[in-house]
Amino acid sequence: MNILLVDDDISSVAALTNLLEHDHTLNIASNGIDAFELFASGQYNVVITDIMMPKMNGVELLKAIRDKDKTIYVIMITGYPNSQNIRAAERYHAFALLTKPLDVERFMKVLSQIETEIGIAL
Numbered sequence: 001m002n003i004l005l006v007d008d009d010i011s012s013v014a015a016l017t018n019l020l021e022h023d024h025t026l027n028i029a030s031n032g033i034d035a036f037e038l039f040a041s042g043q044y045n046v047v048i049t050d051i052m053m054p055k056m057n058g059v060e061l062l063k064a065i066r067d068k069d070k071t072i073y074v075i076m077i078t079g080y081p082n083s084q085n086i087r088a089a090e091r092y093h094a095f096a097l098l099t100k101p102l103d104v105e106r107f108m109k110v111l112s113q114i115e116t117e118i119g120i121a122l
Contacts, residue, residue, distance in 0.1 A: 027042065
């Protein structure tokens, strides 16, 4: 899969990169503005984005992505799982909302489900 990973936390990016880089094509952005530019110019199957980021947060990024593409899979990750974040993820049709610290098993199940839905062999 082609994945766009968006997070301003270096340790989160490192951990997710270790999980993803061997089996997937991965591009990384540290804020929503840079991520949207990459998204607009690339062919991604999945966007994985943190919610709390500078310049453009993950909810704003999700909304901008949905304005351009209603079908791409977006996984949102947050260390602040409040009702506002949950409602925003639902409103803009995030595929999943996961909390930090990330449950790796659950994360990999979500990715596996996406791979199955888009027909990528595991």
